[in-house]
Amino acid sequence: MKIVCEKEKLLKGINSVVKAVANKTTMPILEGILIQTNDNEIKLTTYDLEIGIEYVMNCTIQEQGSAVVNATMFSEIIRKLPDTDILIYMNENNLLVIECEGSLYKLATMNPDEFPELPKIEVEYSIKLEQNILKNMIRKTIFAVSTEENRPIFTGCLFEIIDNKLNVVSVDGFRLALKSNFINTKVNDFKAVIPGKTLNEVNKIMTDSYDTIVIGVAKNQALFEMENCKIVTRILDGEFLNYNNVIPENWDTRIRVNKNNFQNCFERISLISASSSEKEKKYPVKVTIDIGKVTISCTNQTGDAKEEIYVATEGKNLEIGFNPKYFLDALKVIDDEEIYVDFGTSISPAVIRPVDDGEYTYMILPIKLKD
Amino acid sequence: MKIVCEKEKLLKGINSVVKAVANKTTMPILEGILIQTNDNEIKLTTYDLEIGIEYVMNCTIQEQGSAVVNATMFSEIIRKLPDTDILIYMNENNLLVIECEGSLYKLATMNPDEFPELPKIEVEYSIKLEQNILKNMIRKTIFAVSTEENRPIFTGCLFEIIDNKLNVVSVDGFRLALKSNFINTKVNDFKAVIPGKTLNEVNKIMTDSYDTIVIGVAKNQALFEMENCKIVTRILDGEFLNYNNVIPENWDTRIRVNKNNFQNCFERISLISASSSEKEKKYPVKVTIDIGKVTISCTNQTGDAKEEIYVATEGKNLEIGFNPKYFLDALKVIDDEEIYVDFGTSISPAVIRPVDDGEYTYMILPIKLKD
Numbered sequence: 017m018k019i020v021c022e023k024e025k026l027l028k029g030i031n032s033v034v035k036a037v038a039n040k041t042t043m044p045i046l047e048g049i050l051i052q053t054n055d056n057e058i059k060l061t062t063y064d065l066e067i068g069i070e071y072v073m074n075c076t077i078q079e080q081g082s083a084v085v086n087a088t089m090f091s092e093i094i095r096k097l098p099d100t101d102i103l104i105y106m107n108e109n110n111l112l113v114i115e116c117e118g119s120l121y122k123l124a125t126m127n128p129d130e131f132p133e134l135p136k137i138e139v140e141y142s143i144k145l146e147q148n149i150l151k152n153m154i155r156k157t158i159f160a161v162s163t164e165e166n167r168p169i170f171t172g173c174l175f176e177i178i179d180n181k182l183n184v185v186s187v188d189g190f191r192l193a194l195k196s197n198f199i200n201t202k203v204n205d206f207k208a209v210i211p212g213k214t215l216n217e218v219n220k221i222m223t224d225s226y227d228t229i230v231i232g233v234a235k236n237q238a239l240f241e242m243e244n245c246k247i248v249t250r251i252l253d254g255e256f257l258n259y260n261n262v263i264p265e266n267w268d269t270r271i272r273v274n275k276n277n278f279q280n281c282f283e284r285i286s287l288i289s290a291s292s293s294e295k296e297k298k299y300p301v302k303v304t305i306d307i308g309k310v311t312i313s314c315t316n317q318t319g320d321a322k323e324e325i326y327v328a329t330e331g332k333n334l335e336i337g338f339n340p341k342y343f344l345d346a347l348k349v350i351d352d353e354e355i356y357v358d359f360g361t362s363i364s365p366a367v368i369r370p371v372d373d374g375e376y377t378y379m380i381l382p383i384k385l386k387d
Numbered sequence: 388m389k390i391v392c393e394k395e396k397l398l399k400g401i402n403s404v405v406k407a408v409a410n411k412t413t414m415p416i417l418e419g420i421l422i423q424t425n426d427n428e429i430k431l432t433t434y435d436l437e438i439g440i441e442y443v444m445n446c447t448i449q450e451q452g453s454a455v456v457n458a459t460m461f462s463e464i465i466r467k468l469p470d471t472d473i474l475i476y477m478n479e480n481n482l483l484v485i486e487c488e489g490s491l492y493k494l495a496t497m498n499p500d501e502f503p504e505l506p507k508i509e510v511e512y513s514i515k516l517e518q519n520i521l522k523n524m525i526r527k528t529i530f531a532v533s534t535e536e537n538r539p540i541f542t543g544c545l546f547e548i549i550d551n552k553l554n555v556v557s558v559d560g561f562r563l564a565l566k567s568n569f570i571n572t573k574v575n576d577f578k579a580v581i582p583g584k585t586l587n588e589v590n591k592i593m594t595d596s597y598d599t600i601v602i603g604v605a606k607n608q609a610l611f612e613m614e615n616c617k618i619v620t621r622i623l624d625g626e627f628l629n630y631n632n633v634i635p636e637n638w639d640t641r642i643r644v645n646k647n648n649f650q651n652c653f654e655r656i657s658l659i660s661a662s663s664s665e666k667e668k669k670y671p672v673k674v675t676i677d678i679g680k681v682t683i684s685c686t687n688q689t690g691d692a693k694e695e696i697y698v699a700t701e702g703k704n705l706e707i708g709f710n711p712k713y714f715l716d717a718l719k720v721i722d723d724e725e726i727y728v729d730f731g732t733s734i735s736p737a738v739i740r741p742v743d744d745g746e747y748t749y750m751i752l753p754i755k756l757k758d
Contacts, residue, residue, distance in 0.1 A: 086689070324489035
């Protein structure tokens, strides 16, 4: 193998694939990047046995071949080289040689034949959307993915097509986030639960652009395809929550509030709420709704806090307890100026919806207030 | 106590004093800020028994008094309040009340009488200089302060006045950094070793401005005085190195090199050097000087690296080993375009000096190369 490649171009490829490099593995080859030539292209591959990433790019090939090299070392060296052409080749001692101006690096390599093959995927369903749209959908839901491994299905986001609409849903037992988007081309209904970890990496690789991404779903795997880059992931097995049944359709109390003001109140109050000792982590804040006013308050051993905010209210007065973190998580990702918050009784979930975005729904379970 | 204070002004004061708040202390009062009124001013004080900081500012005093409140909690709440006037007072239950628009916080307080007094300092010597100058002097020397507590004197920087020139010196057994600056007003000779920790905090509080700072030195303490802010610190006891005797005056080999190019070479090569296992931390890079050329190289189990750079050379050829980190530390803080590096034999220290700044000297001990 012998190639010549522009530094910035190569670095872009490396930055995309390093996200699937295994760390803390007993198989050193998974800490490597597989470099393969193919005519006038090279392909970079990484695979931690859960997520696999391939990146293809043009470059000058002087000799076909392949190599596996430690990903961290390779990427750090390339990153620090001057912004010019880099010559990379295997020498007679099986070392990967990197030459650029006055710099000469020789790195130990591993056997490319031992690099595990990415699963072959026979796509059954696929949808195409703009990267900025998928990025936004992931950002608005991923934080509510469960971190508890005892119910693995909820460590992923449900991707569901119904009536040509993509719904992305996450739920962790305390709250649920749902973001929807119509797909412009005709697609068949399907469901797949994609691991949260994969979506985090996909999100980092996508740009906030109109460039498209194709999501392909097979029996046990899914595929995200961008221009140069392909991400393969397993999908999670099991029955996801039938979320439509749990989101309340009606409300007894509704407030309409400026999102930023509401967020600031919760940020301040959570300083007091969070300052209670670790054991009392779920010490709630009390939300009190009177006509035209919401009061958020919290008392614990370090102090006492009260926030009053004037809002439009409809329906009954109410007193209800919440973990302020769960409010904040959603408020932070909402870009709209105004939101509705709908409540039932003091033991039923509250629902946040942006006033001007019917495609986002966030539901939070209340916490019982101490008497 | 009852005061009204602009948020941004108060926050600036808090940000200055929080640097001397103790963490992990058995005396909770040291985790507090002492707030004291005095006519139409308030004074904020923190003291971790090593460094003490006082900050004085004007504000509207409605009732004289004092309070001690947990610094972290107080600063976080003030930071998150809207940018407007804040009313702060003690209520009948000894809680500190913070009121601002719809926000009302009540924090537990501690007894101001229990807050330890800052040491009274009778300044024997003092010098005045611009903050930007002192900032630069600290930045160029502090990284070479020793972290080993078994010789505490070297965990500080020597501040020494000789012939109206301030020399700041740090040394850790492997390298030495010296930055000098003439003082415009007449000052007497003195010496004091200021703890590195203090200088770090002083550095964070100073601005990169022409505003002045006064350094006052007493028998066991030193004092840094800025417009609103006063920092008190102990000084270190013991005999500092007689540094003039150890910096070589002559050289056998001299190179003149572009600082950035040289730094880039060392940054790349240290990827290989640092990748050797922890036990071999001091695995050296080899610096080889031939006429017109420096070669920096390193070999270990992960790979093999060589950097060649064309430079102006004078004197003998040489082969010498170094820990590249010690080169990098100095190269990172040098702002000049070109440097001299002067060498003696392969076992004598090398000295870096900017070509256009005779006031900075950095000396590094070599490491024996393995055969």
